Structure formats: C-alpha cells, structure tokens
Amino acid sequence: MTVVIGLVGSLATAPAAAAGGRTGQVEWGACPAPIAAAAPTVQCGTVTVPLDYRDPGGTQIDLMVSRIPSTDPEKRRGVLLLNPGGPGGSALTMPHDLVGLGVPASVTDAYDLIGMDPRGVGYSARIDCGFTDEQGYPGNVPPWAEDDAAVLKQAAAARAVAEQCAAHDTGGRMAHISTANTARDLDRIRAALGEQKASFFGLSYGSALGAAYASMFPDTTDRVIIDSNVGDTALTRAGLRRFGLGLEQAFPGFARWAAARHTSYGLGRTPRQVRATYFALAERLDEQPLPWMDGRLFRLATFASLYRESDYPVLARAWQQVKDSGAAPAGPQPAAAPSPYSNFFSAFLAVTCNDSEWPSNVGVYRRSVAEDRVKYPMFGAASANINPCAFWSLGPTEPQVAVNDDGPANVLILQNRRDAATPLWGGQIIRAKFAHRSRLVTVDENQHGVYVFDDNPCALDIGTAWLVDGVLPPDTTCAASTRSGLNLDREGEQRRAETLRKRPLGTVTTN
Known part of the structure; x- marks a missing residue:
C-alpha cells in the first residue's frame, strides 16, 4: 500500500x-x-x-x-x-x-x-539506499507502535535500514x-x-x-x-514528534465535517463520535487487517488526508469502506522491484539524519512512545517511534x-x-x-x-x-x-x- x-x-x-x-x-x-x-x-x-x-x-x-x-x-x-x-x-x-x-x-x-x-x-547527484517494494519500508514516518515490543521490533528494522544505506553509499555522497x-x-x-x-x-x-x-x-x-x-x-526529532500534536489539532475540522454528513457516511452524529470511530476502526484493523488496509496504514492515511480539506470526502469514503468490510486474509506480497520512492526515502534520511543529532539509545524512544501515546493518542506513538537516524553512521558531519x-x-x-x-x-x-x-x-x-x-x-x-x-x-x-x-x-x-x-x-x- x-x-x-x-x-x-x-x-x-x-x-x-x-x-x-x-x-x-x-x-x-x-x-x-x-x-x-x-x-x-x-x-x-x-x-x-x-x-x-x-x-x-x-x-x-x-x-x-x-x-x-x-x-x-x-x-x-x-x-x-x-x-x-x-x-x-x-x-x-x-x-x-x-x-x-x-x-x-x-x-x-x-x-x-x-x-x-x-x-x-x-537529476542532482542522485543517492539511493536501494529500497524495494517487497521491503515495505514505511518511509518518512515510523510505523505505529501499539506497545513497547513494537518499538523494539522497529529498532531492529531501523538499524537494518541505516546499514543498508551505508552499504549503498559507494560514491561517498550521503554524508554531504x-x-x-x-x-x-x-x-x-x-x-x-x-x-x-x-x-x-x-x-x-x-x-x-x-x-x-x-x-x-x-x-x-x-x-x-x-x-x-x-x-x-x-x-x-522534536519536529517529527510534533506530527502527533498536528493530527490532534487538525482532526476536529474533519470530525465536524463528517458529523454534519452522518446520514451519508455513518461515521458519527457528533465530532466526539467520529473520534471514537477512528479509534474503533484503527484497533479493529490492528487485530483484523484487510488486504488493502491495516491499523498502521489507517492512521497514516488519516494523517495524510488532513493536509487538505478537499480530501475529506475521500477520507470519509475510505473510513466507510473499512467500517463496512469484514475481516479477510492478507493479499499477495509485492514483488522485489525497486521502489519508485527509493530516491525520495534515501534523500529524506540523508538530510534528516545528517542535519542534527538523534539519540542512539533505544530506551529514549521507548519512553517517548509511551509518553506520546498518552499525550497524542491518535498518532503520537508513530511519530515518536525510532527511525534509522538513531543508527546513522554517515553524519552529522557538521553542527546544525x-x-x-x-x-x-x-x-x-x-x-x-x-x-x-x-x-x-x-x-x-x-x-x-x-x-x-x-x-x-x-x-x-x-x-x-x-x-x-x-x-x-x-x-x-x-x-x-x-x-x-x-x-x-x-x-x-x-x-x-x-x-x-x-x-x-x-x-x-x-x-x-x-x-x-x-x-x-x-x-x-x-x-
């Protein structure tokens, strides 16, 4: 997806x-x-x-x-x-x-x-970590962490990505x-x-x-x-964690919009009910993912769709489809083809990791996820999660x-x-x-x-x-x-x- x-x-x-x-x-x-x-x-x-x-x-x-x-x-x-x-x-x-x-x-x-x-x-001295579709790298936002074990699992994946980028840096460009x-x-x-x-x-x-x-x-x-x-x-890292705050502040606009259209979408008669629907659908997808949607993607798609009010109808329809769909087995895995976003992912990591210091202690992220899951329950446990910058070996080469x-x-x-x-x-x-x-x-x-x-x-x-x-x-x-x-x-x-x-x-x- x-x-x-x-x-x-x-x-x-x-x-x-x-x-x-x-x-x-x-x-x-x-x-x-x-x-x-x-x-x-x-x-x-x-x-x-x-x-x-x-x-x-x-x-x-x-x-x-x-x-x-x-x-x-x-x-x-x-x-x-x-x-x-x-x-x-x-x-x-x-x-x-x-x-x-x-x-x-x-x-x-x-x-x-x-x-x-x-x-x-x-076209400007392109860099590439060699991401593939099969790899399923989650991109510029770490995956949702439902518990402490998920943070530890993500830490291993983040370390592997950092090592993958270093291995692909044969031209010595990434540090710059x-x-x-x-x-x-x-x-x-x-x-x-x-x-x-x-x-x-x-x-x-x-x-x-x-x-x-x-x-x-x-x-x-x-x-x-x-x-x-x-x-x-x-x-x-502080800026990335503010995604959790951003979703909490932007969501009420969608909730009011969806509540006013309850007859059409059935997501709740009040903004509070729409918010409750969000948590209910996300938790159901954690336990029973659909072929085209799991809990992690549901939260991320909701976050992305709040960038523009014009996306509200598309988001409401997606929620409606999830709400009306029964559980189904996961679909086929993607092929091991190069990801069309590999260069974007690679440049994002190089800039983000080279620009500033990121903690390398996994415990720091475990505590942050626990804090933000309470403080920003809609998305904070994703944006506070650990990413490859914790294990980046190529920089920073100069202070921010x-x-x-x-x-x-x-x-x-x-x-x-x-x-x-x-x-x-x-x-x-x-x-x-x-x-x-x-x-x-x-x-x-x-x-x-x-x-x-x-x-x-x-x-x-x-x-x-x-x-x-x-x-x-x-x-x-x-x-x-x-x-x-x-x-x-x-x-x-x-x-x-x-x-x-x-x-x-x-x-x-x-x-």
Missing part, C-alpha cells in the same frame, strides 16, 4: 516560456523528458558545485535547476528560489506548479521562478546531503544566475531550508517566505545551522492555525528565534500550505505585497476565508485538488 502526501502538483495551463538563452553561467534548454511532460513551461540547466564545501577544489557535482523567466522584463526585480518540502522533494516542476495554482501575475512579472533538484535528489550544504548550493545558484541577491519561497521542510539559507547568507538573501514551518533549520537573527528584517513566516504536519507551534518557535528579522502571519485555516495553497485572500495579499512591493507587515492574524477548502465551486476545487495531489512531498509505504 502507498500513501502519497503531496503539496505541489502540475498543470499544463500556463503560457510557454521563451526557449533557450543564458542567465549568468547557466545555459538554459530543454528539460529531461519526465520533467518536460509534467511541466512543459519550464526550462532546465545545470550549476556545478563542490560535493564537500570544505574541499572546494575536490569532487564536483552538477545540480539541475529550472526556471520560468519573468513575464515582464521591465518589472523584473530578480529571482525567486523555490523548495516544496520533503526533505527529498524535487522543485524542478515547481515554477510551473505555482503558475497552475494561480500565483499572481505581479509575482511572475517581478521574478524568474527558479526550481531545482536539491543535491541527492533526482544536508540542509547546510543545500543552502550553500542555493547561494551558488544565485551567483551562477548573475544575481547580487535572491529571494526564496519554501514550505514544510522548505521552511527549514529557508531558515538555514537566511541564517547562513543574510547579506545575499532578499525577500524570504517560509511557509508551514517545522520550527527550526532542520527537521529534527544556528538561526542567525543578526541581519535584515526580511523573513515572512506564514502559518495555518491547524496543520497536521506543521502545527502552529512551529511557526511560533521560528518567530521567536528570528526575533528581529521576521514577522508571523497566523492564518485561521485547516490545511498544510498557506501562500497560494490556501484560498485565503488575506494571506495571499500579504505574501504578494512582500514579494512584489517589499511590504513586511507587523505580526498579523488572517481570519478564515469564506471561500476556503470545500466552499470553492466543485469544478475549481477538483482542478485544485488534482494539482496539489500529483507531486509527492512526503511519501510513505507499507505492506
């Missing part, structure tokens, strides 16, 4: 960009066929950077970058570097994706939109796949494009990359938006990037109030760290992703005013939009949901 948690998609509806050309040191041309098919309006090129910045004259790697040029050269102010999250997510199609999502023309007039495959990802090095790459890309400064927009894990980039390069970063924040310059508040006030923080993956707390944490340099916009929405991804006019206007006019607001709260989420017209919402669904931000698989 596979759950794909996505933010950025692709629509072939934007006007085509001018072909070819050179910007600084970058020669622009056609993109690889898969990128061109998904994002026909982008051009691609390469930038060469050191694998190890401590040895700038040593091994070099090529990073693939993409762009949609400014649509009005007279209004152009520079470049806007993009990152959709992960870590491990590709941004090559992101310029096209943002246009498809309706980024204002004033933004595309002002900036060349610049995407990239970060180092280790896709980190947020700090990706931030250095961003500044090299800026210079290669011939720009004195570069602006940046990143969301989810991209917020950590943006925080690191602004901290390491305060003099060459221009206008920065960090959206749906993990609360630090890395996706740390420290937030640098000594610089221009140029960081706009956008944060939804209820976000399953990055709860409001993350935005508040990074606001306190960037005490002088940032402003926080808190948006009363129930979704992952704010700028362009929410249909919230207040947040859209603030983000656009910052990028285009340089207006950094005071800390602000945006009220919920009366046209957000499922209140959009059905045809428009279906198009938007399809856009958001196509490109994986975080992908997890289970048998």
Whole structure:
C-alpha cells in the first residue's frame, strides 16, 4: 500500500516560456523528458558545485535547476528560489506548479521562478539506499507502535535500514546531503544566475531550508517566505514528534465535517463520535487487517488526508469502506522491484539524519512512545517511534545551522492555525528565534500550505505585497476565508485538488 502526501502538483495551463538563452553561467534548454511532460513551461540547466564545501577544489557535482523567466522584463526585480518540502522533494516542476495554482501575475512579472533538484535528489547527484517494494519500508514516518515490543521490533528494522544505506553509499555522497550544504548550493545558484541577491519561497521542510539559507547568507538573501514551518533549520526529532500534536489539532475540522454528513457516511452524529470511530476502526484493523488496509496504514492515511480539506470526502469514503468490510486474509506480497520512492526515502534520511543529532539509545524512544501515546493518542506513538537516524553512521558531519537573527528584517513566516504536519507551534518557535528579522502571519485555516495553497485572500495579499512591493507587515492574524477548502465551486476545487495531489512531498509505504 502507498500513501502519497503531496503539496505541489502540475498543470499544463500556463503560457510557454521563451526557449533557450543564458542567465549568468547557466545555459538554459530543454528539460529531461519526465520533467518536460509534467511541466512543459519550464526550462532546465545545470550549476556545478563542490560535493564537500570544505574541499572546494575536490569532487564536483552538477545540480539541475529550472526556471520560468519573468513575464515582464521591465518589472523584473530578480529571482525567486523555490523548495516544496520533503526533505527529498524535487522543485524542478515547481515554477510551473505555482503558475497552475494561480500565483499572481505581479509575482511572475517581478521574478524568474527558479526550481531545482536539491543535491541527492533526482537529476542532482542522485543517492539511493536501494529500497524495494517487497521491503515495505514505511518511509518518512515510523510505523505505529501499539506497545513497547513494537518499538523494539522497529529498532531492529531501523538499524537494518541505516546499514543498508551505508552499504549503498559507494560514491561517498550521503554524508554531504544536508540542509547546510543545500543552502550553500542555493547561494551558488544565485551567483551562477548573475544575481547580487535572491529571494526564496519554501514550505514544510522548505521552511527549514529557508531558515538555514537566511541564517547562513543574510547579506545575499532578499525577500524570504517560509511557509508551514517545522520550527527550526532542520527537521529534527522534536519536529517529527510534533506530527502527533498536528493530527490532534487538525482532526476536529474533519470530525465536524463528517458529523454534519452522518446520514451519508455513518461515521458519527457528533465530532466526539467520529473520534471514537477512528479509534474503533484503527484497533479493529490492528487485530483484523484487510488486504488493502491495516491499523498502521489507517492512521497514516488519516494523517495524510488532513493536509487538505478537499480530501475529506475521500477520507470519509475510505473510513466507510473499512467500517463496512469484514475481516479477510492478507493479499499477495509485492514483488522485489525497486521502489519508485527509493530516491525520495534515501534523500529524506540523508538530510534528516545528517542535519542534527538523534539519540542512539533505544530506551529514549521507548519512553517517548509511551509518553506520546498518552499525550497524542491518535498518532503520537508513530511519530515518536525510532527511525534509522538513531543508527546513522554517515553524519552529522557538521553542527546544525544556528538561526542567525543578526541581519535584515526580511523573513515572512506564514502559518495555518491547524496543520497536521506543521502545527502552529512551529511557526511560533521560528518567530521567536528570528526575533528581529521576521514577522508571523497566523492564518485561521485547516490545511498544510498557506501562500497560494490556501484560498485565503488575506494571506495571499500579504505574501504578494512582500514579494512584489517589499511590504513586511507587523505580526498579523488572517481570519478564515469564506471561500476556503470545500466552499470553492466543485469544478475549481477538483482542478485544485488534482494539482496539489500529483507531486509527492512526503511519501510513505507499507505492506
């Protein structure tokens, strides 16, 4: 089974960009066929950077970058570097994706939109741990731990994955796949494009990359938006554990929605009853899994489906199918074919494990799981569980990037109030760290992703005013939009949901 948690998609509806050309040191041309098919309006090129910045004259790697040029050269102010999250997510199609999502023309007039495959990802010095479908690696969220024995079982599996990644690192690249090095790459890309400064927009894990980039390069970063924040310059263990809090805060919106449609879905007449249905179905699937769903996947699919209100009907239907299905034997095991998400899983692990210190004592995770099972009973025993970073042998090779508040006030923080993956707390944490340099916009929405991804006019206007006019607001709260989420017209919402669904931000698989 596979759950794909996505933010950025692709629509072939934007006007085509001018072909070819050179910007600084970058020669622009056609993109690889898969990128061109998904994002026909982008051009691609390469930038060469050191694998190890401590040895700038040593091994070099090529990073693939993409762009949609400014649509009005007279209004152009520079470049806007993009990152959709992960870590491990590709941004090559992101310029096209943002246009498809309706980024204002004033933004595309002002900036060349610049995407990239970060180092280790896709076409940029790709790394791979060799994951297969048969292996059933659970991806970027550890499996649900129903008891202490499950943590010990997961510890053995996590150790094996860490050893597998080390064995596949024949080129010696994995130790150099980190947020700090990706931030250095961003500044090299800026210079290669011939720009004195570069602006940046990143969301989810991209917020950590943006925080690191602004901290390491305060003099060459221009206008920065960090959206749906993990609360630090890395996706740390504390950030991963906040998934449990995020699910608890985001779930009531779905529970109210489902209770109002009790006659259609039968999941409960009140939000409390819908919550009780969640636990009843999860526990039943723990004991009697279906061929297509077990308790671990049920919890994970619920978490992923709370990223967007537009997914509520799909989630309710899935619950309904589980509720109405009897027990059945497990289906056939997947073949030992390479996992299509192997590169994503590998890059996620390399960045996450290299960025910060993770406890190696299994007892720490046993205690955390016990605590979070009580504190965040819907999901905490998953996100607190042990992962391969506990046994990672390739890093960290340098300390985590420290937030640098000594610089221009140029960081706009956008944060939804209820976000399953990055709860409001993350935005508040990074606001306190960037005490002088940032402003926080808190948006009363129930979704992952704010700028362009929410249909919230207040947040859209603030983000656009910052990028285009340089207006950094005071800390602000945006009220919920009366046209957000499922209140959009059905045809428009279906198009938007399809856009958001196509490109994986975080992908997890289970048998």
